[in-house]
Amino acid sequence: MMSAVVRAEGLTKRYNGRVHALAGVDLTVARGEWLGVMGPSGSGKTTLLNLIGCLDRPSAGRLLIAGDDVTTLSQAELVRFRRNHIGLIFQQFHLIPYLTALENVMLAQYFHSLADEAEARVALERVGLGERLHHLPAQLSGGEQQRVCIARALINQPSLILADEPTGNLDQANEERVMDLLRELHAAGHALIVVTHDPAIGDLADRLIYLDHGRVVREQGLRPLAGGALVR
Amino acid sequence: MLIRLLGDSLRRRTRRAAVAILAISVGTALAAALLGISLDITEKMAREMRSYGANILATPDSGDVQLEVGGITIRPPAARGGIDETQLVKLKTIFWRNNVVGFAPFLSAIVEVRDQQVALTGTWFDRTLTLPAGASVRTGADTREKAASTSTFRTGVRVIAPWWQVEGKWANDEDPGAAMVGSALARRLGLRVGDAFTAHYAGRPLALRAVGLVSTGGYEDEQIFVGLTTAQGLLGLSRGADKVLVSALVEPDDRLRPDLRGRDPAQMTPEQYATWYCSPIMGAIVTQVKEVLPNADVRPIRQIAEAEGGFLSKVGLLMTLLTATALAASALAVMTAMTASVLERRTEIGLMKAIGADAGQIALVFLSEAGLMGLVGGLLGYVAGLALAAFVGQQVFAAAVSPPPAVLPVSIALALGVALAGSALPVRQAVRLDPVSLLRGR
Ligand SMILES: Nc1ncnc2c1ncn2[C@@H]1O[C@H](COP(=O)(O)OP(=O)(O)OP(=O)(O)O)[C@@H](O)[C@H]1O
Numbered sequence: 001m002m003s004a005v006v007r008a009e010g011l012t013k014r015y016n017g018r019v020h021a022l023a024g025v026d027l028t029v030a031r032g033e034w035l036g037v038m039g040p041s042g043s044g045k046t047t048l049l050n051l052i053g054c055l056d057r058p059s060a061g062r063l064l065i066a067g068d069d070v071t072t073l074s075q076a077e078l079v080r081f082r083r084n085h086i087g088l089i090f091q092q093f094h095l096i097p098y099l100t101a102l103e104n105v106m107l108a109q110y111f112h113s114l115a116d117e118a119e120a121r122v123a124l125e126r127v128g129l130g131e132r133l134h135h136l137p138a139q140l141s142g143g144e145q146q147r148v149c150i151a152r153a154l155i156n157q158p159s160l161i162l163a164d165e166p167t168g169n170l171d172q173a174n175e176e177r178v179m180d181l182l183r184e185l186h187a188a189g190h191a192l193i194v195v196t197h198d199p200a201i202g203d204l205a206d207r208l209i210y211l212d213h214g215r216v217v218r219e220q221g222l223r224p225l226a227g228g229a230l231v232r
Numbered sequence: 233m234l235i236r237l238l239g240d241s242l243r244r245r246t247r248r249a250a251v252a253i254l255a256i257s258v259g260t261a262l263a264a265a266l267l268g269i270s271l272d273i274t275e276k277m278a279r280e281m282r283s284y285g286a287n288i289l290a291t292p293d294s295g296d297v298q299l300e301v302g303g304i305t306i307r308p309p310a311a312r313g314g315i316d317e318t319q320l321v322k323l324k325t326i327f328w329r330n331n332v333v334g335f336a337p338f339l340s341a342i343v344e345v346r347d348q349q350v351a352l353t354g355t356w357f358d359r360t361l362t363l364p365a366g367a368s369v370r371t372g373a374d375t376r377e378k379a380a381s382t383s384t385f386r387t388g389v390r391v392i393a394p395w396w397q398v399e400g401k402w403a404n405d406e407d408p409g410a411a412m413v414g415s416a417l418a419r420r421l422g423l424r425v426g427d428a429f430t431a432h433y434a435g436r437p438l439a440l441r442a443v444g445l446v447s448t449g450g451y452e453d454e455q456i457f458v459g460l461t462t463a464q465g466l467l468g469l470s471r472g473a474d475k476v477l478v479s480a481l482v483e484p485d486d487r488l489r490p491d492l493r494g495r496d497p498a499q500m501t502p503e504q505y506a507t508w509y510c511s512p513i514m515g516a517i518v519t520q521v522k523e524v525l526p527n528a529d530v531r532p533i534r535q536i537a538e539a540e541g542g543f544l545s546k547v548g549l550l551m552t553l554l555t556a557t558a559l560a561a562s563a564l565a566v567m568t569a570m571t572a573s574v575l576e577r578r579t580e581i582g583l584m585k586a587i588g589a590d591a592g593q594i595a596l597v598f599l600s601e602a603g604l605m606g607l608v609g610g611l612l613g614y615v616a617g618l619a620l621a622a623f624v625g626q627q628v629f630a631a632a633v634s635p636p637p638a639v640l641p642v643s644i645a646l647a648l649g650v651a652l653a654g655s656a657l658p659v660r661q662a663v664r665l666d667p668v669s670l671l672r673g674r
C-alpha cells in the first residue's frame with residue numbers, strides 16, 4: 001500500500017481539560033490525496049488542521065506525518081518539520097502587511113533556507129500574480145492576497161498543503177480562481193487537506209470527512225486515488 | 233531579507249525607535265562622558281595636585297613670616313636658602329631610605345622678563361647623587377651602620393614629578409643658561425623652544441635660553457625653571473634652598489601594629505617606639521627626614537592629596553552611579569519599546585512561526601532591531617558624551633578633555649549591551665508566543 005502522508009490514531013485535543021475540540025479522530029491521508037473536511041462551526045476542523053500542521057500538540061493519540069511520529073518531536077524539531085513538509089493557507093490570508101507580495105513569499109524561503117527571488121517570482125507567476133510582485137497586501141484584492149498565500153504555501157515544495165476555509169472570505173470569481181489553483185496543486189502531486197463549508201469545494205476532494213463535536217461522523221470517498229490505490 | 237524586515241519595522245515605528253534610541257544615547261552619553269572624564273580629567277587633576285608625587289615638604293625652620301603664593305615661597309631676603317641642599321643626600325641614609333623615591337630642592341625669586349614679573353625657580357632637574365662608602369646609615373631607632381659600598385641614585389624634578397610634559401628638552405643641571413619655561417608663560421612672553429631671553433633680578437641681567445617648555449596643568453605652567461646653582465647665583469647665595477619636596481612610599485596608618493595606632497610616639501615605651509619607627513608610615517618617615525634635616529620644618533603634604541583623591545573618587549562614584557542608573561533606565565526604555573513592538577506584531581510573529589520561523593529566527597528579527605537601535609544610539613551617545621565631557625571638563629574641572637580613542641568601542645559596546653539586555657524579556661515573550669491562538673485572532 002502507498003505510504004500515508006498523514007496517519008492519525010485516536011487524535012484528541014482538549015482545551016482546559018474540559019472542552020473536547022477533538023475526541024479520538026482516526027484518519028489516514030495518502031500521498032497526493034485531496035481530503036476535504038466539513039462540519040458545523042466548532043466541530044474541531046481548525047483544531048485538526050493545527051495538529052496536523054504541527055502548530056499545536058495533541059492531548060492524546062498518535063500522529064504520524066510522512067512516517068514520522070510528530071508527537072515525540074521537540075518544539076524545535078516540530079518547527080523544522082513544519083518548514084520542510086507543510087504549507088499553510090489561512091482563511092484570513094495572513095500576509096505581512098509591510099512586505100510586498102514577492103517578499104512575503106521570500107520570507108517563507110528565508111525561514112526555510114535561503115531566499116531565492118527568481119523562484120519566488122515563478123511561484124507568484126504560477127498563481128497569476130506576475131504583474132503584482134511589488135504590491136503590498138493592502139494594494140491587493142482579497143483573492144489576490146489569498147493567491148499570494150498559496151504561492152507562499154507551495155514555495156518550499158511541501159508534501160502536504162493545509163487550507164482552512166481558503167475561500168471563506170472570497171467572492172465567487174476569486175473563489176473559482178483559488179479552486180483552480182488548488183486543483184493544480186493537487187494535480188502537481190501535493191497532498192491537500194482543505195477545510196470548507198462550501199459543498200462545491202468539498203466535492204473537489206478525493207474523499208470527504210464530516211466532523212461533529214470532535215469526531216468523524218461520516219466519511220465519503222468521491223473518487224479513487226490516482227494509481228488505483230483505494231482508501232479504506 | 234532580515235534587513236528588509238528591519239528597515240520596515242523601524243520605518244513604521246519611527247517614533248518608538250527614536251525614543252528607544254534617544255534613551256540609549258542618553259545612557260551612553262553619560263557613560264562616555266564619565267569614561268572620558270575619568271580617563272582624562274582625573275588624571276589631569278591628579279597631576280594638578282601639586283603634591284601628588286612628593287608627599288613630604290621641608291621648609292626652613294624659622295619663625296619668620298612666610299607666604300606661599302602659587303607654589304612659590306616668599307620670604308624676606310635674609311631668610312633665603314635656609315635648607316642646605318648638600319645635606320639632602322642624607323635622605324638616603326634614613327631607616328626607610330629605600331622608600332625615598334626622590335627629592336628636589338627649590339629656590340624661587342621674582343624676576344623681570346620682557347617687562348613682566350615672573351617667578352623663576354631653581355631646582356634639580358635630574359641629578360645623580362653619590363653616597364660614599366662608610367656613610368652612617370640607620371638600621372633602627374638607635375642603631376646605625378657604615379655603608380659597605382658607595383651607592384649612587386638619581387633624583388630631581390624628573391624623578392618626583394614624572395608627569396611634566398616637556399616640549400623640547402629637559403634642562404641640564406650643569407648648564408647655567410638653560411631654562412625650562414612654563415607653557416602658559418611662554419605663550420604670554422612669546423617664547424618658543426630655543427629662544428634666548430634675559431631675566432633681570434635686582435638690576436642684574438641673567439642670560440637664559442628656553443631649552444624646553446613645561447606643561448603640567450598646574451602652577452608650573454607660569455614659571456621659569458633653571459638649575460639650582462643658577463638661581464643661587466642670581467640671589468647671591470652659595471648654597472641653600474627655600475623648600476624641599478620629598479617623594480616617599482608610605483603605607484597607610486592602618487598597617488601599623490594595632491596597639492600603636494593613633495598613639496603619640498613620645499608616649500611610647502622604647503620597644504613600642506622602635507616598632508613604630510620601623511613601620512613605613514608617614515609619621516615615622518617624617519621623623520626620620522627631620523633627623524637628617526635638623527634645621528627644617530618637615531611635614532606631610534599627603535593629606536591634601538588624599539583629600540583631593542577622596543574627592544575625585546567620590547565624584548567618580550557619583551558619576552558611576554549616575555551612569556549605571558541612566559543605563560538601567562535606557563534598558564527599561566528599550567524594554568518598553570520592544571515589548572510594545574512585540575505586542576503590536578504578535579500576529580506577525582505567529583504568522584512567521586506558522587510559515588516556519590524557529591525561535592532563533594524570531595529572536596534574530598527582534599535582537600537585530602535592538603542591535604541596530606543600540607548601534608545608532610551608541611554612536612549618538614558617544615558624540616553627545618564627548619560634548620558633555622568637554623562641557624563638564626570646562627565647567628567643573630576647568631580643563632580641556634581629550635578622551636582616549638578606547639571610549640568609542642566601549643560606548644558602542646555599552647549601548648549594544650543595554651539594547652540587548654533591554655530586549656531579553658520582550659524577545660523571550662515573542663519566542664514563546666503561541667502561533668495557534670494568534671492566528672485565530674485570540
Ligand atoms: N484555545 C482554545 N481554548 C479553548 N477552547 C478552544 C480553543 N480553541 C478552540 N476551542 C474550542 O474547540 C472547539 C473546536 O474549535 P475549532 O476552531 O477547531 O472549530 P472549527 O470547526 O474550526 O469551527 P469554525 O467552523 O467556526 O472555524 C470549539 O468549541 C472551540 O470553542
Ligand SMILES: [Mg+2]
Nearest residue numbers: 045046047164
Ligand atoms: Mg475553523
